[in-house]
Amino acid sequence: MPKQRLSVVVTRRLPEAVETRLSELFDVKLRDDDTPMSREELVAAMKDADVLVPTLSDKIDRSLIAQAGDRLKLIANYGAGVDHIDVATARQRGVLVSNTPGVSADDTADMALALILGVTRRIPEGLQRMHSGTWDGWAPTALLGGRISGKRLGILGMGRIGTAVARRAQAFGMQIHYHNRRRLRPEIEEKHDATYWESLDQMLARMDVVSVNCPHTPSTFHLLNARRLKLMKPGAVIVNTSRGEVIDENAMVRMLKAGELAGAGLDVYEHGNEVNPDLREMPNVVMLPHISSATIEGRIEMGEKVIINIKTFDDGHRPPDLVVPAML
Template sequence: MSDRPRLLVTRRMPDAVTARAARDYDAVLNPEDVIMPPETLLRAAEGKDAMLICSSEKITAELVAALPDSVRIISTFSVGHEHIDVEAVKASGRAVTNTPEVLNEAVADLAILLLLGAARRGHEGQSLVRDGRWNRWHTTMLLGKDLGGARLGILGMGGIGRAIARRARGFGLEIHYHNRRPLPAELEEGAVYHDSPEALAAVSDFLSVNCPSTAETRGLVDAAFIDAMPKDAVLVNTARGDIVDDDAVIAALTSGRLFAAGLDVFAGEPDLDPRYRGLANAFLLPHLGSATFGTRDAMGFCCLDNLDAFFAGKPCPTAL
């Protein structure tokens, strides 16, 4: 019998992560990448010391109460942890960790892609070319929005928000932001703080949503928020889909109140609101924020670093 910790890996992982998990743990893998419903997850957790999960696994208080006593730590392959009742896990005496920081640069890159794709009508341009409808050029064809001199509002100026700000300055955007509290001047790097989401909305020619999904932020970007923004603003969301009110965003895109939106995340994904698909001014991606080879490896290694530390009796580097 192996003396290595017994690890349940609930989803298929990148090859390098799988290899390390199999080397260092008595690991039960999921190469078919089947999403486990709660009852299956509980059966699979029997006899395991640890679980390496993704946001597809909902770790509710009820599931925590039913977990086998053998499970001592849950490590999630994500920065967001709204799929976990963190307090219930901790109250049960178990450790819980996530993967912050390692995906900041990849998500910031994608946010800029969404911003440019929305501002410069990327979906419409691609459709013209791919559908064979591009038959001539003219001076007012698919005119988009200039970035230089415009104001970018960043809703949530954590590591990802600051990485976006660094990139956006290169395009000549003026950076504004809202956090629960102002950043130290050395982290602001000249960005202008606004003490409320509504104040930020009023100056956001472009808005990037980068805050976590919490009880306070769900539905924050609603009709009133959008109405406070300058007309023809562009909305970008790489955080969580439930931070925006789909009805409000779709109505604003349909009416022209918003010029465009670049969205990588959706409420209920992958079952997004189907009305988005019919909007020419919606530039849509399937939750690709962290989808680079290096970043996904780094996320998995962060999970395993936490597990290694835990079973060595050391503090977990990114404990929640």
């Protein structure tokens, strides 16, 4: 008698290639429209499925997990970040959680460099003039930006993505500095000519550009709070392609308005898509709609990791990308 196929519920539209492969392997329920599930829909899915495939737009909290059915055994997250999932409660209920680490490091690092250049070279202002038809020719003092070669880049969180940012920034002639919970191995520091700062405060006070590349955890919430932001030089730029909650957004906005920071490049925001309206009015702020990992190749690779995690679980083994509370 053939083995019964796992019941899998996917909460958002995924690339067609990923959905096709999921349908071939599992009894999968796909999302018809590309909108987040309501809380009621998530509860229903978690009551009936063996596996839930959520994304960062789905808040899988303690209350939701408490309503899950006995069938649910795996939450195979489509994405690396799991701060939207109460991993500890899931494990207490016997539900495993997996993610898709390492897939988007290069894509996100590319966008971090794009934001650094966008802010320092005032690219959006130039685009606006061209698209609005207000450009009336070249001038020697028009839209003067700053050269990034020789500038100090402080990387907050030099893991996979932070290291990829360092590699790219080196090619632009930037000096690499970083702060981590744990210092990197000497050979990695040497490869990137990277200077380690045990004190985040001291690093922030000396950087020209700060790139936020650490995950959002309870220990990193508002890691860049008002006090720490005040340590930065008035001519410094801050770039965030990680999680908005790492920065006290209101404090950053106040400093940008007061000229206490030179600019910001942001792909993520503290309150999701509820963006502080003041940010939209500032010419020295480059804003993107959370697209750092948005490449066709990356999204398909994420889906392949999800499938491998589910298939390995279905075969009775530990998913290769299992998330445990101690990792957070």
